[in-house]
Amino acid sequence: xxxxxxxxxxxxxxxxxxxxxxQACVIMIAIDEDRLTETFSALANSTRRAILARLAEGAAxxxxxxxxxxxxxxxxxxxxxxxERAGLVVRGQRAQYRPCALDGARxxxxxxxxxxxxxxxxxxxxxxxxxxxQLQRQTKGRRTL
Amino acid sequence: xxNKASQDAVVIERTFDAPVDLIWQxxxxxxxxxxxxxxxxxxxxxxxxxxxxxxxxxxxxxMSSPGGPTQMWFTGEYREVLENQRLVYTExxxxxxxxxxxPPGMGDGHPVTTEVRVELEDVGGRTKMLLTHAGIPGDSPGxxxxxxxxxxxxxxxx
Numbered sequence: 001x002x003x004x005x006x007x008x009x010x011x012x013x014x015x016x017x018x019x020x021x022x023q024a025c026v027i028m029i030a031i032d033e034d035r036l037t038e039t040f041s042a043l044a045n046s047t048r049r050a051i052l053a054r055l056a057e058g059a060a061x062x063x064x065x066x067x068x069x070x071x072x073x074x075x076x077x078x079x080x081x082x083x084e085r086a087g088l089v090v091r092g093q094r095a096q097y098r099p100c101a102l103d104g105a106r107x108x109x110x111x112x113x114x115x116x117x118x119x120x121x122x123x124x125x126x127x128x129x130x131x132x133x134q135l136q137r138q139t140k141g142r143r144t145l
Numbered sequence: 146x147x148n149k150a151s152q153d154a155v156v157i158e159r160t161f162d163a164p165v166d167l168i169w170q171x172x173x174x175x176x177x178x179x180x181x182x183x184x185x186x187x188x189x190x191x192x193x194x195x196x197x198x199x200x201x202x203x204x205x206x207x208m209s210s211p212g213g214p215t216q217m218w219f220t221g222e223y224r225e226v227l228e229n230q231r232l233v234y235t236e237x238x239x240x241x242x243x244x245x246x247x248p249p250g251m252g253d254g255h256p257v258t259t260e261v262r263v264e265l266e267d268v269g270g271r272t273k274m275l276l277t278h279a280g281i282p283g284d285s286p287g288x289x290x291x292x293x294x295x296x297x298x299x300x301x302x303x
Binding site: 036040110114115117118119120121122123124125127128129130131132133135136 | 154155157159161162163167168171177180181182183184185259276278279280
């Protein structure tokens with residue numbers, strides 16, 4: 001896991017942002033893809049997502065987290081460890097309770113990554129609007145003839 | 146036009162002044178698709194679409210750049226095809242033969258796969274479209290709609 005720009009493993013995700021008439025500008029957004037893969041893997045499990053959803057309401061102990069599931073404590077602990085490794089969950093230091101809490105930073109990274117696509121889609125849908133108007137004008141024109 | 150920022154996906158809701166079957170064609174008829182898809186300044190010289198569940202797609206995006214035109218290829222597979230209602234497909238960068246590749250700058254194989262979900266609804270002759278573009282965790286390629294389960298988290302981070 002690397003956390004500085006320019007180091008191996010940290011590569012920019014390409015993103016086309018704007019195009020002038022004669023020149024193109026491509027903005028590169030730096031996202032740690034390895035870390036993103038780790039986050040996505042941790043999220044790719046319904047039990048772990050349920051644990052995160054519960055933690056979104058507030059910190060909880062492993063016992064509390066285990067309650068709604070028909071699972072043994074060790075099994076739940078394993079899931080929590082995966083979330084911890086992915087940086088989605090942090091454990092407190094309070095005696096043997098060590099409550100779990102949600103850490104939103106990684107989820108924000110996922111969000112940033114996803115948001116790259118918004119501008120591209122919005123531009124596309126503007127074009128779809130124009131194209132639809134053009135098609136419907138043609139159809140109307142034919143009808144009146 | 147409403148934009149919702151979910152934690153895990155781009156969600157765009159938009160209403161078009163056109164009937165639902167025409168919007169469906171925009172997504173599923175290659176000639177129609179080429180006319181609007183892509184960022185400003187990009188053209189789509191190739192769009193191959195086998196629109197049925199499990200069918201593949203291959204799209205080329207070409208952009209003019211100071212160093213000449215740059216081509217990017219994308220491949221994917223249709224996951225859900227419900228005419229005039231719902232279209233779900235995956236997307237990965239690929240070569241011109243549809244072999245999945247890693248984005249530029251990336252060493253060996255972490256292909257980034259995303260899922261595009263288009264939901265259409267007829268609203269008195271107009272069409273409400275809900276677009277969801279989400280990343281797919283590498284080890285759960287079939288987890289369509291997994292993103293939705295994280296809605297609660299969005300509130301936490303917001």
